[in-house]
Amino acid sequence: MRFWILISFVLLPLFGLAQGGTITGKVTRMDTNGALAKASIFLSNSSYGTSTNDDGTFTLSGVKPGQYELIVTMVGLEDHSQTVLIGKEPIKLHIALMPKVTQLREVVISTPESWRKNYEMFVKEFLGVSENAKNCKILNPKVLNFSYRKAKETLEAWSDEFVEIENKALGYKVKFLLKSFACDNLNNVISWEGKILFEEMPAKASQKKIWEAKRNDIYYGSSQHFFRSLQNVKLDEDGFIVMILQRKPNPKRPAHQLIMKNITKYESAGNIDSLNRWKNLYALRRYDETLIRRPLKETDITWGTDKEGIFALSFPDYLYVMYNRKLETDDLKDIYHPLNMPFYQTSIITLYKPYALFDRNGSIITGGSTLIEGTWSKSKVAELLPVDYVPGDMVLTEK
Incomplete structure (x- = not known):
């Protein structure tokens, strides 16, 4: 199952090279x-x-x-x-x-068993399941509150205190002030809102060198790398190929929510024939898609605004972004990929607004304006880098 990431929190810092x-x-x-x-x-x-x-x-x-x-x-x-x-x-x-005004939330009554199940689901979708995620640990899990809505198949989470995460894969202690988190299994969308502070973990020089190599590997080809390259007019030099993807709903495939609802229904009832029918419908592609194979230039999709260091991104249909220095290692079934093209890492950007704003540091600053699919959507908290992160001189070998 492929999840999409909804960018729903605002990132504001700008990247600069002047004195601090x-x-x-x-x-x-x-x-x-x-x-x-x-x-x-x-x-x-x-x-x-x-x-x-x-x-x-x-x-x-x-x-x-x-x-x-x-x-x-x-x-x-x-x-x-x-x-x-x-x-x-x-x-x-x-x-x-100001003194805090108590906000009335839905009263959640849970057993230790239900809390544990919700926590395991949260860790999987929040930290991820990658090799990096295996080296991440939430140090204070009991500060988390959960609410699971069975009818909507949605897990919600929040905390009034910092969620402290030790990321031994990248060498960061992450303090996450998690205002809201939602994992919508019916629509395959994950969203969260919060404020984050990254702290360097102490280590010997040899360990720091390992961390820096991993940070570089995550950075190159990432959305942060892409938006920095876009504003600096370096897409081609940095290995990005950008095209327009056109989509139409597949008329043979019922609405996704209906498919998921019936799979759950017939799985619970033990009705194998009906369950297999709806699983076959689930396997159908969601869209009929056409890729316009004319690489776009930076000036085709972005421009500077009247505010220094802030840029606008706009395009028709969907933006198809390939990074030609890394091959995709996972089977991303929901991502259209012509058979006669190399299987490069590929992400798709959907705009929920006429345009999205991003800054010099490579961060989207208009909350809820974009939906990310594909390679970039696989990155969870275990792969987060600070927005002020600058990669070292390491040059990655093409795969």
Whole structure:
């Protein structure tokens, strides 16, 4: 079964090569004006983070120039979020946190057994099942809350505290403030919303070299690599081939939700004949597809906006992206691939809005604007890199 990834959270930092900037400030409690010690301060989805001192003050230094989403969080208080633009001049902030207003969520009553089943499903779809995922561990699983809707076959998860993840494959400790997570089995869509801080794990130089090689391998051919290449007019040089894919629903295949509903129904009833019929219908391609085999130039699909460092992406139908320096190793049955083309890693972008905005760092900054299928959708939290990540000088061998 192939899952798609819905990009539903906003990533804001911009990549830059200038000297690092500095953010200083003080965090207080709004109702008492008292200083807050040990509040978490970080730039979302990056490796920049710290905590306040006893007097509520903090400093973030060496920050790459650009636009970031600064997050301040503390248990019992409302999170603070604001956009900051790092340049030559230091930024000084005074941030006051409000007492948290209790949000009424659906009351979830679960047994230890149901929690365990939900947790196992969550780990599989959140961390993934790759070799990297096998070296990832959630350190505080009990902070997670789950709700499983059987009728919709949807697992939801959330946490009011940081979900702490140790990624020994890439050398990061990841602190994930998970606001929402949903795994929709009927539509094969996974989405999440949250704020992330990456921290380097200590290690010997030999281990760090191994981590850097793995990070490079993940980066090259990734969506982050693609969007950086797109804005720098380096698609061809960096190994990307971009074309337009046209799709029409396959008239012989019933609606996907109906297929999944009947498979579940007849599997439970033990009706083998009906079950096999609906499984055969499931195996049919969802679409009749045509690939327009004219490689696109960067200027065909993207342009700069009136805001420095922000770019727009727009195209008709679907954007078909191949990376010709790596072959796809998995059987992606839902991804159209002509038999007379090399089986390169391939991803498909769907726009839910007329255009999507992305930044210099290679991050989509318009939440909920894109749907990703194919190779990129296989990457889960175990393959996440900070948005300020810059690959080393390692050159990957073509496969």
